[in-house]
Amino acid sequence: MSYFNHLLSNIQSEDSILVRHIFASFSDLYSYTACRQLSQMFLAIIFFHISEYILAVAIHGKSNVTLKSLLISKNYLLAMIFSLLEYFVEISLFPALKEYWWVSNLGLALVLIGELIRKMAIITAGQSFTHLIKIYHEEHHKLITHGIYRFVRHPGYAGFFIWSVSTQIMLCNPISTIGFAVVVWRFFAERIPYEEYFLRHFFGSQYEEYAQRTPSGVPFVK
């Protein structure tokens, strides 16, 4: 009996050494830092795209919404893949860079703020908020100047700008933080005048007055 107990305890202690060894190697590869930051990133992305689609269906009806409302383009995918590559290279070569928790947590807070601003815009504008820019005036398209649109003219874009750049701050990715800021800013700096050309056409002086008293919401875009 005592022999078996001895054998059992030997096996248990050898097992636990082995298990600890496996866990140590596993945690080297997938450290707490990487697990937490990457989980936050994937949750942020999944929540953003699925909620965009669900809101579009809820507001415009399923028959008027396509998978394009998931807002996943080829360029967007490439940017996200680049940012993950940057993350893996940096966590392997300069792991200390990912340990600036105040930076990562600030990014997380801004991701939530950006998401909230964008979703407030979509809900406030309702049917007037379409993922494709309207170039013909439809009857149900009303000028929205209340709620979050009282403070900025493009809360949907401002929210996305904050959200996308902050995903990179959250990952402590310096190159992608700058890259995302430049690319997303340029995209909106071109899109806003184009969108407003039609809004001025649809709503005339009403839009002009609104634009005069309300900032765009995207930095350095008038």
Ligand SMILES: C[S@@+](CC[C@H](N)C(=O)[O-])C[C@H]1O[C@@H](n2cnc3c(N)ncnc32)[C@H](O)[C@@H]1O
């Ligand atoms: C993707 S939504 C973005 C809306 C807005 N730019 C924003 O960032 O919240 C684009 C559509 O919203 C419409 N839109 C933009 N501002 C609007 C406003 N203040 N009132 C009504 N429709 C607006 C545009 O005509 C366009 O078809």
